[in-house]
Amino acid sequence: MSFAAPSWFPATESVEDELARRGVSRREFMEYCSSLCIVLGVGKSEAPRMAAAILADRRPSVIWIQLQECTGCVESVIRTSEPSIGTLVLDQISLDFSHTLMAAAGHAAESAAAAAMAAEKGKYLLVVTGSIPLADDGIYLTIGGRTAKVILEEAAEGAAAIIALGACAHWGSVQAARPNPTGAVGVSEVIKNRPVVNIAGCPPIADVVTATVAHFLTFGRLPAVDGDGRPLFAYGARIHDQCPKRANFDAGQFVEKFDDEGARKGWCLYEVGCKGPATFSPCPIFQWNSHTDWPIGAGHPCIGCTERGFWDTMTPFYGRLPDVGGFGIESKVDILGAALAIGATAGVVAHAAATSVHQMRERKRSLPVVDPTSGGPGTPKA
Amino acid sequence: MSATPLPPQPAPPRPRGFTLGHRIPPPSGEYRWVYLWDAPLRAMHWLAAIAIVALAVTGFYIGKPYFITGGAESADPFVMGWMRFIHFASAAVLVMTAIVRGYWLLAGNKFERFAALFPVRPRDWVNMWKQAKFYMLMERHPPAYLGHNPMQQLSYTGIYLVAAVMVVTGFALYGQSNPGGLINRGFAWVPALAGGIQMVRFIHHVLTWVLIIFIPMHIYLAMRADTLERTGVISSIITGGRFVDAKEKFIDAEDA
Structure with a gap:
C-alpha cells in the first residue's frame, strides 16, 4: 500500500491481523464470504476462492472519486449489513483513495490520488459517485482547478473496471432532472472505452456494492448486467x-x-x-x-x-x-377522459334530438297531408 | 353475392304521429340480399367487443382499485389477482381477434380486405365530406355504400391503431412480471420509445378512454343508420348481410 492508505489503517497490518483485532473469527469470515457468494448467485463453493481473494496481499486496489453528489452514497455504503467485515472489504482492505473517508486533504489528497493511480495503473477498480456536469465546459464542478470530466477521464484511464455508484453516477439523478441546468450525465456517457457497472439507487444498498467489489476481487471481472448496466444479481427482479x-x-x-x-x-x-x-x-x-x-x-x-x-x-x-x-x-387524465366520454354520450343524445327535430320539420314542409288509412308517406303514389 | 329478388309488396300502413325514417325514398318494391361480412369477421367483432369491455372494467380497477377488500385475511380474497387474470385473459382474446382480423385483411372479401381500410382516393374524400354534411343535418342522404363509407373506414382504422398501441404497451407492462423473459425482452423497445415505463403506463391508461368514447358513438351511429336510412347495418354484423333496394346504385359496388 502506498502513501494513499488512510492513516488509521497501518499498511503493515495484514487482513488477518485486522480481522483478529476486530474479533472476527476465521469461521465468521468464511460465513460472510459464503453469504456474499449466495448474494452474487455464484454458489457457496466459491467461498474459499473469494476468501483467498479478499485476504490476498496483492489484491487490486480501489480508487473512489466523488463528483457532483450529496455523499449519501458513502453514508449508505459504510452501513453494510456486516459492518465489521463488510466495511473491511470495502473501506479498509482495498480503498486507497476516497475524498470523504481518507484522512488526508488538499494537496496531500491530490498527490495521494495521483500516486495510487500511478502505482496500480491498469489494475485498480474505480468507484465513482456523482454525476459529471458537461454544460459550459464543465465549470459547474471543479476540484483543485480541474473539471469533473477531466478528473474522471484521468482516473478512468488506468482503471481495470469502473463502478458507477448511485443514481448520479448512473445517469445524473436530481441534477439531471429536467431542465438539467448543469448538463449532468452519468459515468457511462463520458467513459466509453472501459467496462462500467451501474449500481443504481439513490442511494444504493451497501451490500450490492460490497458484493460487486468482492466479485471483482474474486473473479477479476464485473458481474453480469442488465440492459441498463446494472448487476443482474441485484437488479434482476422487480x-x-x-x-x-x-x-x-x-x-x-x-x-x-x-x-x-x-x-x-x-x-x-x-x-x-x-x-x-x-x-x-x-x-x-x-x-x-x-x-x-x-x-x-x-x-x-x-x-x-x-x-x-x-x-x-x-x-x-x-x-x-x-x-x-x-x-x-x-386536466387530470381520468377527469378529462370521463368528461370526454360523458361529452360523447351527451353529444350523441343531442345529435339524436336534433335529428328528430329536423325530421319533424322536414315532414311538415314536404308532406302536407298524410291520410292515415292510405298507408304512409313511403307508399308509392297510385 | 346472392341476390334473390322478392315479389313487390305493398308498404305496410304507417301509424300517425312521430316516427323516424319517414323521408326514405319510396322503395322500388324489389330487394336483394347482399352478403358483406364473413363469419370470422363477425365473430371477431363480437369477441373483441366483449374483450374490450372486460379489459376496460378490469383495467380501471388495476389502474386505481375502486373498491377495497376489507376485513378478512389477505390470503382469503384474491380481487386484484382475479382482476389481473381477467385482464390478461381478455387481452389474449383481443390479440387473437387481431391476428384473425389481420389474416382476414388478406383472405377476406373486397369489403374486408386491406384496401378497404384506407380512404385514400379523391372520391373517398368527397364522400367523406358528404357524410359529414349528412351528420350535420345539411344533406338529405348519405353517400350510398354497401361496405364501410370513407368516414367509417377512417374511424375503424383509427380504432385498429389505438388497439395496436394498447396491445404493444400492454405487453410492455405485462413483460415486467417476468424480467428477462421473452415478452420483457421483445417489448423492451416500447419504454425506450415512450420515455420510461411510467409513460407506457400513461399511454395505456389514456387510450382506454379513447376506446370508451368510441363505444357510444359507434352504437349511436349504427342505430341511426338503421332507423333513419333503413340500411340494416346492425343485422349485417349479426347475419353477415343486409337487404338493399334492388335498384339502388352503390358507390363501392363495382370496386375491385
Missing part, C-alpha cells in the same frame, strides 16, 4: 414481485391515504403511488442499515430510485400515473 405486501395487493387491500385503516394494517401502498411494479431492485430482500428496514416496510411507497430518469418519469411520487403538464388541476 420490487413488486419480492414485496412482502404482495399478498395485500393480490387481495385488493390498499392504503387509500396515509394514516387510514389500511395504512395501520400495513396494506399495499399501490394506490398512494408505489412504483414497486416498475422498479427493479433488491430492497425487499437486502434491506437497509443492517437489515433493519426499507421504505415500503416503513410504510412509504417506493419512488423508483433505481430506474433511470426517475425524478422525471416516476413523479408524482404519490400518484399512479404521470401528471399532465400545462393544463391545471381539471
